[in-house]
Amino acid sequence: MALWPGTRRRDGLALRQAIPDRLLPFLVGAMAFLAALALAGGIGAHALSVRWTHGAGAVVTVQVPQPDDPALPAPGTGTGMNGAAMAAGTTRIQAAMATLSAGADAQAVHRLTDGELRNLLAPWIEQGSDLVLPMPAVIEVHARDTRHLPDTVMQALQARVPGIVVEHDSIWSDRLAALADSLQTCALLAIFIVIAVSAIVIMAATRAGLQARRRAIDLIHSLGATDGYIAARFAWRVGALALVGGTCGSILAMPVLVVLCLLAAPFNGADMPDMQSVFTPAAWNAASATQVLGVLPPSLLAMLGALPVGAAVLGWVTTQMTVRAWLRRLP
Secondary structure (H helix, E strand, O other), X not given: OOHHHHHHHHOOOOHHHHOOOOHHHHHHHHHHHHHHHHHHHHHHHHHHHHHHHHOXXXXXXXXXXXXXXXXXXXXXXXXXXXXXXXXXXXXXXXXXXXXXXXXXXXXXXXXXOHHHHHHHHOOOOOOOOOOOOOOOEEEEEEEOOOOOOOHHHHHHHHHHXXXXXXXXXXXXXXXHHHHHHHHHHHHHHHHHHHHHHHHHHHHHHHHHHHHHOHHHHHHHHHOOOOHHHHHHHHHHHHHHHHHHHHHXXXXXXXXHHHHHHHHHHHHHOOOOOOHHHHOOHHHOOHHHHHHHHOOOOHHHHHHHHHHHHHHHHHHHHHHHHHHHHHHHOOO
């Protein structure tokens, strides 16, 4: 049995000829590239879903007509002199703001200014025109845990400020969230397909290597080489090639992912760096590289770093199973 430790270092099975070091890394690298794109799609869809659900979808808009008119007295205060004085001292917009701030459990209750209202109406009304319209006051309520105002708040608003209009974007945000969820499912399915195709490619390459070295394997197997020894020789070879291919695929995917992240930055609310100055050859340095990589989400960077390791583990496990199954059928 002293033969085996010596051949471990000298590649006694000639696996470099049986499993070439060009085709398999290329195929695994292509699969890693596709897996990186699928991971980026899943992470991006999740980020957009969170932003749509907890961003615009969590905003409730309350329109208050005649905001400067006096509000009705709160229930239980009566309608006598005290109630009339209280109603005269509190405008409709003040009562609405107070009711929303006290009972809506909101992160922020913001009344749009005249400038913000003009910006909203700019596509329909020409700026600087003399047209004067009675504009309602508009309040944005950024909900904390829900996209609907509680029933108690709605009843209080209708009691003190009748005629208000409450609008929410939950319908559109729910549809967008469903779209994002379907995109995540598609990305997950694509990853599973990439893993399955990679396993099939590795299995085919391993079986081709076994057939190419069949006579040598028969010889050493008859001399006492165990299945574990032969499988380990193939597994380490294929695992190393898969690691190289996965690393190359991850590196090649980074420029594409950076461009995609830059294109998606406005939809995700992220700040876009000045790419013109970053990609200027004279200004390129380590800080520029760090700025470019900073565009990628940390979770995506971590997955890109783990992708080569995952490819190597997949290659090692698949090869072990393939070689052991093949050796069991030997006479």
